[in-house]
Each structure stands twice: as C-alpha cells, then as structure tokens.
Amino acid sequence: MQLLVIHQYLGTYLVFGAMLFGLGIYGLLARRTLIGMLIAAELLLAGVSINFMAFNRFLTPDPTVGQIFALFIMAVAAAEAAIGLSIVVAVYRRYRSVDSEDMVNLNG
Amino acid sequence: MSGYFTDLWGGAVSLLEGMWVTLKEFPKRPVTVGYPHEHLKMYRRFRGHVELIGGEDGSPNCIVCSMCERACPSNCISMTGEKPEGSKKKVLTSYILDFTTCSLCGSCVESCNFNALKFSNEYNLASTRREDFIIDLLERLAEQNKASGGGDD
Amino acid sequence: MELSLLNAFIAVFIAIAFVGANAAYLVWWERKGAGFFQRRPGPTENGPWGLLQPPLDGIKLMTKQLLIPGGVDKAIFMVAPVLAMFPALVSFVTIPFSSSIQAHTIEVGVLLIFAFAALGSMSLLVAGWSSRNKYAMISSIRAVSQTVAYEIPLLITTITVVLIAGSLELSEIAAAQMGGIWNWYIWPFQKSAGFNIFMPISFMIMFICSVAETNRAPFDLGEAESELVAGFHTEYSSMGFGLFFMGEYANIVIGACLITILFLGGWACPFGDLGFFPFTHHVGWFLLKLYLIIFVFVWIRWTFPRTTIYGLLNLSWQYMIPLSLFNLLLTAALIKVFA
Amino acid sequence: MNQMDLIELQPDETFVLNVGPQHPATHGVLRVKMTMDGEYIYDAETVLGYIHRMHEKMAENRTYAQYMPNMGRLDYLSAMAFNHGYALVVERACGIEVPERAEYIRVLTVELNRISSHLVWLGAFVLDLGGFTPLMYCFDDREYILDLLESITGSRLTYCYFRFGGLYNDIDEPFIEGTRRFVKRMYKELKMYAKLVTGNIILMKRLRGHGIIDQNMCQRYGATGPVARGSGINYDVRRNEPYSVYPELDFDIPVDDGCDSYARYLVRMEEMVQSLRIIEQILAKLPEGPINPAKKPKIIKPPPGDYYAAVETARGNFGIRLVSDGGKNAYRLKLRSPTYSNMHLFDEACRGMLIADALAFMGSLDLVIPEMDR
C-alpha cells in the first residue's frame, strides 16, 4: 500500500503538476472558444503553482518564497482573467461569436 | 461632504425608528383569532345565505309568490308550490338555493313582502363538493324546527 | 497536521448535525419571530408552540417530488444545492465555541470562512443559471454581484480586527478579548486597538455586510419574491430546495458566529473571569451572543423593505468601503503609535 | 435620475421576461410582457383580460336594481364608491332625491371604505418593496373598518349597501361609537406608519425619483386619482365636480408635485388623514331623518337619453355612462374605471427602468385587476 504515503513524496506533486499542465496545453490547443482557452490557461497556471508549492515544501530553505511566488501567480491570473474576459465580451459584441476562428478581422 | 454624513446619520436614525416600532409590537398579544379553535360571533346584520322563516307552527311563511325568484340577478333560487285541495293559499313544496351562483346581494330578502326570508349567520361554508352548495332551504327549516323543538322539551 | 485534518473530517459530520438542528429551528424561530413582530402568533398547530413544525416541514420536503425542468444541465442542476450546503458545513469546522471546543484549529481560520463563502456564492450562480429560468438567472447574477460587493468591506473590517488581535485564528481573536465586556472590540477606546474611536462603526459595517453576505432582507435581492418570484431556487423542489434553505440558515449562523467572535469576544463572559464552570459557562455565553445576533437578523428582516441592486451597491461603494478602509488605515496608524 | 441616462439600451441584446399572469407583484392576473436588456426594461406590453367578465353586457340583461351587486365585484377594495357611482347615475337619470341623512351615511361609508382600500394598498405596496410587516399592521387596521362596515351592511367586501335614493339600512349607535374609536386609533396608527414606512431611508431611496409621470402624460392617458395628484394635478372629483354632501364638508385634496412613486405614496397617506377628517365631521353633524326617499318609482325606468356620473374612488375617477332607451334594463352601460387609464401609462413610463423599480412603480399605481378587466 505504497499509495497511502505518496503524499509525502515530492515526485507525486511534480507529476501531478505536470499532468495539470499537460491538460492545460491540450485544452489551449484543442479549444475553439476564447473562454474555453481561458479556462485551459487557468489550468496551466494551477499546474505551475503546484510545482512551486511542492518545491517550496520539500526543497527550498526558505519556505515563504514559493508561497509568495504562487501568490503572485494568483494575482496575475486574476488580472489575466479580468482582461481576457473583458476582451471576450468586447469581441462577442463585435462579432456575435466567441469562436476564435470567427475573428477573421483580427488577422490584420 | 456634509450631505454625505447627514444622509448616513438620517438614514440610520430612520432605520432605528422603524426597528423600535416593530420591537414594541413584539411582546404584545397577537390580534388574530385562532380560527378552527375559536369562532367569531357574527353581527346581527350579517348576510349569510338566505333562509326561510317559519311561523309559529313551524311551517314557512312563504306564499310562493316567486318575487324572490324574479328579483335574483343570478337565478339561483328555484321554488315550487302547489295548492292543496280546499286551501286558498299555495303551499311551498320545495325551495332550492343554488349557492354556487349566489352573490349574497340580498335582493331576494328585500323583495319579499311576507317576512318569509332572512339571512342566516352561516359563514362556515367551505366544501370540496359542488353538491354541498345546492341548499334545500325547506329541509333546513325543518331541521331547525326540530332542533328548537327538541330544546323546548 | 495529518491528525488534525482527520479531526476536521470527523468534525464535518458533527457540524452537519449542529447545522441541521440550527437551521431547522432557526426557521421555526424566524416564523415565530415574524409572527410576534406582526401581531400574530406564528406556527401553533404542530406540537406545543408549533415546535414540531420544522421536522414536519423537513418530512414534507423530503417526500416531495424532485422536479427537474426540461432542458437543464441535470448534473449541474443537481450539484448546485449540495454546493450551497457544503461550504457552510466546512466553515463550521474552524469556529471556536469555547476555548476548548473547536473542531479544527487552523492558522488562517478567518480566511477559511471567507474562502468557503466565496464557494457558496458560486453555488448560487450555478443554481440560477442551470435552471434555465430568466428569473433565476437574474437572481443569481444579482446575488453574486451583491456578495462580491460586500465581501470587500467585510474583509477589510475583518482585517482591522485581525490587526488588533494580531492573529488570523478565530480562537486567538476571541481569547484576545477575554476579561470583561469592556475588552470586546465593539467598544471604542480599546487599548489594543490604539484607542480607536470608530470600532462601533466597524461593528456596524461588519453587521450590515453579514446581512448582505447571507442574502437576507433588506438585502435579499437574490430571492426578492415580489420581483423575481423565488429567485435562484425558483425551479428547485423537494430536498433541492431544502438544501438551499438549510444552506441559507447555516450561512446566517456562520455570519453571526463571525460577528460574535470578532466583536463580541466569542465565548468571553461579559463580567470578566468568574472562575466557575468554565466549560459550560463559555459555550453558554457564545450561544447567547450568537442567538442574540440572529434575533437582530430576524428583527431586521421583518422590519425593512428591500433595497434595490443599485441602492445596495451604492451603500457598499459609497459608504461601507470608504469607511472600512478609513478605519483600517486609522487603526493601523493608531496601533503603530500606541502599541 | 432616470435610469435611461446611465446606460444606452441595446435593442439587439434583449430577452423577453413574462411578468405574470401569476406573479407576486401584479396582485392578480395581470401580465406584463417585458423586453429586457439585462435588468433594464427596454419595452413593456401589458396584457389584460385574464379576468374579464363582461360586466357591461350583464348590465344589458339585468334590471337596474339587479345590477347593483355587480358594482362591488368591479373593485373589491372600494366597492362602496363604485356602488355610489352607480346609484348616482341612476338617481340622476330618474331624478330621485336622496334624503340628507342617507347622503351623509353614504359619504361616511365611502370614506371608511377609502381608508380600508388605501390600507390594503399601503400593505401591498410595501410588500412589493419587500417589507412584509406593514402589510400585517395594515390588515389589522383594515379589519376594524371591515368589522364596522360588516355590522351595518352585513358583508365585508362586496357591500351592495346603497339603494337608488337611499340605503339598505340605517346605521346604529354601536357603529357610530366604533367609528369614533376607530378614528382615534387610526390617527395613532398613521403616526406609527410614518415612522415605520414613510421615513424609512430604504423606501425613500427606492421611491424618490423613480416612476416619473409628468402632467402631459397624465393628460394623454387620462390618469386620475392619486396618480394624477402625485404629479401635481389638483384634480379630485369630490372637489372638481362636487356630488353628494362633499361641498358641505371641509377637507383638503392632497397634491404633491414630485411626480414620482414617493409623491403618490405621500398623497395616499395624506388622503387617509383627510378621510378621517371627513368622517369626524360627519359624525359631528349627522342629521336625523329617513334614509330612503318618500317617493320613489317602484320600477326604475330612466327616460331615454345619455347620462353620466363620476365619483372619486380610492384609485381615481370612476365614471359611468348610461344610455337608456326607457326600458327596465340599461341599453348600454359603460364603466370607466380609473386603474384602466392609470395602468395604461405603465408601458410608456417604465421604459429604461430597472425591473425592481418598475415593480415598485406598478405598486404605486395601486392596481385592482378586476376593475381593470371588468
């Protein structure tokens, strides 16, 4: 029953972080709507944050650093979500669609 | 800026005044009547559905003139009478009040010149069946006679 | 840490019982109180003083058919009520009912309550939206914007208290106010607060924001029945509705607990430490304060008309947020100067 | 501040919200089809007729006396005033004189009924705004009036108390005593309402500046009653077109030129005070005498022609146009009900409002749906 103690190994968290990151990448590439992409991006960030937090717990001498880094990631994610969604809304008003392929005019 | 704080202060005071009003009501006794357990006495003039008035001997005062039937705006009264052999007056044989259409306007009582109709004090008239509102007033009168007769004995 | 986490999960089950009983009898109390405020007796028919009303209501709700409107996203529709109840239960884990009765001591107890309150607002959103009902949709948007608007002053005010107490843990905040009624943070001129004169205003802000957070009258915009029929739970029946109902009352209890701990000294006895029966004594005081606050909640609900969404947001942005921010800065400065 | 200024409404982003026919704020079966942009109303269309009963056709099939009970069914909250209007037009057509005592009692009961109607409005209005408790207090006070009226008319809502030329029966001493006590109590209760409701900051913020109806709009739609008076129009049938014994009574017509929901609210609250004043005066100078005219035609048959009578009900100007062909039944009877016109302006006035304000505005119009639908 090694499974019951995996939460005490660094590797578990790193692999799990990578898993979320991979899901995020997949979502980002496979999604067609802007909002879906945004959701995928959030997943990506969560994966990164988990990595930071894991290193923070197991490796760093100063465990505040990782937490502060993750905190900053959260702040950036919040800013990103706000801006991204306002763009989504603006785009929707303009094109009546949130499908990324419908926004042909953005190509320049 | 002063408006800002007077607004705040005035608003708070108005809210507290309102809360004081409701708080004063809190310990008072309820004014409601616990209906199924308690009952109200109806006023003398209360207009329930109509009822026949019986004479001394218990027979209805009605002479079957059909004034009430004609006065009724919603045709909810139907009555029949017959003239027995050797009698001058018609005798009421049935008096059906269809309470489903009655609007309690009282036209029938007003049109009656022979003191044969009155309002009952019945206000408890809820039912789930339509037939309960087809009221045979003659039967009611007979029952009342029985009840009052039983009381006298 | 591992053991305490386990405790937390066990405590959730205890919390369910506590919340369930509280929610049920708060409903009874609300109806009874409403009756007394309105010159009528409230529930009387079931049991003495209508005391059997809540369990009977519960049975009725449970035996009713759970209707799922056509065309809804069933999974989300069903998850929403659970999501409404769950955060309230988790929040109970960290509430200290006395110096010794606290299911799980967590360093950031205050944050936990706010975090799960945020999760609760998500449930309203999901419920209103998955119902495919316009009223529910408007209601959920209202409820969320209201919660978001009032979370800010609520957090700021809480931070003020946290500053004074020097801890994010609820039991430590309560413990800092021990030693008599004059030590409670509701009063001005606390030494630990740097003799801040505005503490009662902080308390008022906290109180109003708690009412708004819990979507209660006069801020019950989410369930404004004269406007939006029944709001976000228009389409819910049976236990779906029951869970929302319970969750609402559980939130009220949590809001009242928070006020009690942050401003009224938690389990602290108003007459200082008398030294006898510390255990029951303390829980008793806590519950007394808690139910007093809840009584005021009920009282307010049955006195005032409802605000509108812009009135509510104006109140938040024009009054609550500036005042609470000002108070936070002032407190910080005063503490720096005096402490 | 009109909400329109805040935001430009987008016609292409609207959805339709169906308020009613069963909605808590419409107080009956009224349906308003609102086209919304978010919470803002882009357009509204009122749909009537859910309880239309064709009272006007009924008038053509019934004798004049038989039609009297119908009037109470029009507006169940101020049935007395509707009875009065109908009695008035028939009396005018037939030239029946009404004894003085009867006139006084008529006004007395009508004013009592007006207060009871306003109490229901007050309670329901505050209920629309989300305050439940005033409703209960209002119903408690109203119960007093209903008890009083029940003790003389025999019923609580649809009184049918007036007869052509007089009354159904005379009032008695307990009623007068009870009325005196009620007046005293009501003054106290009105003070309580002022504290609980009128002064409440939440209510003021919700009503002030919302639901603006200007005078031109009143004229175009024919709004009357408190709705018009809340827009600064000094129009009250009791004063402008005196009937019954109103000229002999001293009372004011409350007018407020705020044009908003709060102005209408204040007007109605003040009207209750004025009605109390009227009642006090009537109780002081109630003459003795018969309550029914000495000579009165046995069968009511107005001479051919057109007749019109208007009375001030709790909601405004109630007019009856009677076209007689000299028969026992009316040839044509047109009921002009006040809420019909008052509600009509809702469609136009609510554009650009938030739905919460629009429903408060609807409450301030004091709707009684049976009267609208007739």
Add this chain to the structure above:
Amino acid sequence: MIETPSLFSADGLVGLIFLFMIVVTFCGGLLAATADRLVRALSGLVICFTGVAGIYYFLNSPFMAMMQILIYVGAVCVTISFAIMLASPEQKQRRGTGSVLAGPIGFAVGALIFAGMSGLALTTNWQQFDKINEGSVKQIGHELLTTYSMVFELISLVLLIAIIGAVVIARGGRNQ
C-alpha cells in the same frame, strides 16, 4: 522509504483522503479541458481548483489553500461564468476546418510535455536543504513587505491597470 501505515489508522485515512483529492482534482481538470459545454468546463475548473487547494493544504500551506479558493473560485471562476452568461448563451456545435487536427495535436503536445516533465521530475536527484523558517503567514507577510516589497507594489499596479483596462474594454464594446 517511509513506512506504509495501516489503512484504518489515522495516517492511512489521511493518505486515502489525499488519493481521493488527487482523483477529484484530476477529474475536474479533465472536465475543464475536454467538456463540450463551457458550463461543464467551468464546473470542472471549480472542482479542480478546490482540489488544488486541498493539495496546497497537504503542502503545509493552509494559507495558500484558502487563497486559492478565495481568488480562483470566488473571483476568477465567477468572472468566467459571467463572461459565459454574457457572451454565449447557447454553445453552437460546429466543426471548422482547423479543429480536425487541433484535438490530436493538442493531445500529442500535452502528452509530450507531461511525459517529459514527469520524467524529469522522477529522475532528477533533488537536493534538500534545511529549512530556515516555517513559512507561516506571519513570515509571508513579513517577506512581502520587506524583501519582495517592490514586486508587491508592481503586482498591485498590474491589478489596478487590469481593472481599468477591463472596464474600458468591456464598456467600449457596449457603445458600438
């Protein structure tokens, strides 16, 4: 190697809870990345974030756990759901030309990155150091206002600009 506790001991239960959390978080993430309807994807995101908060708790940082829920669930997810409500009331089911390859490519890239990263994570010999503090909330606050004060200020600026930008962009769309 850490000794395996019995399944029914307290430690064993904690381990179970962790496994449960991992599974829930992964399912949430999967839902968020793959669900057809945005509503479901968002629900998945909420579940995933709540689970991540739990993982933070296991990583000795209840503070971050709470912040995760507060910010991601309370703010970001709510904002996203507002955007979904505003922008796409009904999701159109439509297949374009580019989307045929997007799925497989995305999957391949994602899997590749996952494989690479986890491989690195499991094979690297991580070097441990002794902790110089506990990383408590107090210490985080202290660090934020001393060592990282510049970054802290910059982040505040970023957030401010983001808010203003969001308002400007969203309103600009409305007035067209």
Add this chain to the structure above:
Amino acid sequence: MSILEKTIQAFAELFPEEAAATVAVDGTAEEQTEKDSEAEGPVVARDYATRGFHLDIGVAPDQLVRAAEILFALDYFIESITGVDWPKEKQIEAVYDFCRYDFDLCRVVVRTRTPRDEPRLPTITGIYTGANWHERETHDFFGVVFDGHPNLIPLLLPEDADFHPLLKDFTA
C-alpha cells in the same frame, strides 16, 4: 370666459355653417327628452344637473382627429372611448368622453357614427396616447376598426376572439 364657451367657440372651426345651430337645453328630464330629439345641431350644451355632462358634440368620422386636437389644446384629458350599437339605424356610435383637470369643469362628449356592417374610424392615439386601450376595447366589443391604430389586437377578449359581445345581436 368659461371653458364651456371657449370649447364651443373652438368647435366653431369644425362647423362653420352650423355654428348658429348650437342649442342650449335646460329643463326637466321630460322636457329635455323632447328637446333632445329636436336638437339637431352638432354642438349641444346639456343640462349638467340632469345629464352629468356639459357639452355634446356630434362630428363626422373624418373630423374626429381634429376634434381631439382641439380638445387636447384646451387641456382636456381622455376619460374613455366606447361604442353604442344602434341596430335599427344600422350604425355604431362611438362615444368619446373628455374632461379637464380644472375647477372650471366641463365634460365634453364627442360622438360619431359609422356604418354597422363595416365600422371604420380614424384613431386618435396620435394625440391621446391613452386612447390606445380604449380603442382596442371598442374594437373588441363592437368590431370598430380604428385606422392607423398601432396595435389593434384583442385587449380584454381572448386573442383569437372573433365575436363582438356588445353588439345587440350577440348572444352567448
């Protein structure tokens, strides 16, 4: 000058040649009935005490809008619009009631007649917005078609109603 006279004067514009025919009727009900039948003029002042209104104006359908304009300019508000069915004359009479928010009271009744088999009248919703519902109601009950009405669908009757209950030959 009282508003009654002002109104009569204003209406002289509509009836240039008949202005002189304006008859004031006073007296008891019996007398009045006789005089009514004699009163042929388009503008008739009635006895308020017995009738309840002051001015009775009969106009042709095409004069209706102008009449409404005149009344609107004189600050009249609309009270109601209704119809009266006269099967014998094969006509439907439309009756418009106007009143003023003023102590100088004047109730004006404007009447116009339209053939019963094809009743058509112009709408006055352009002047009195409140005529909208009244005209729809009249359309419901009498089948009068108001030309130019913005939304002439049944108001009080069900939306699919094809009957006109206030016509004298209507039986349920």
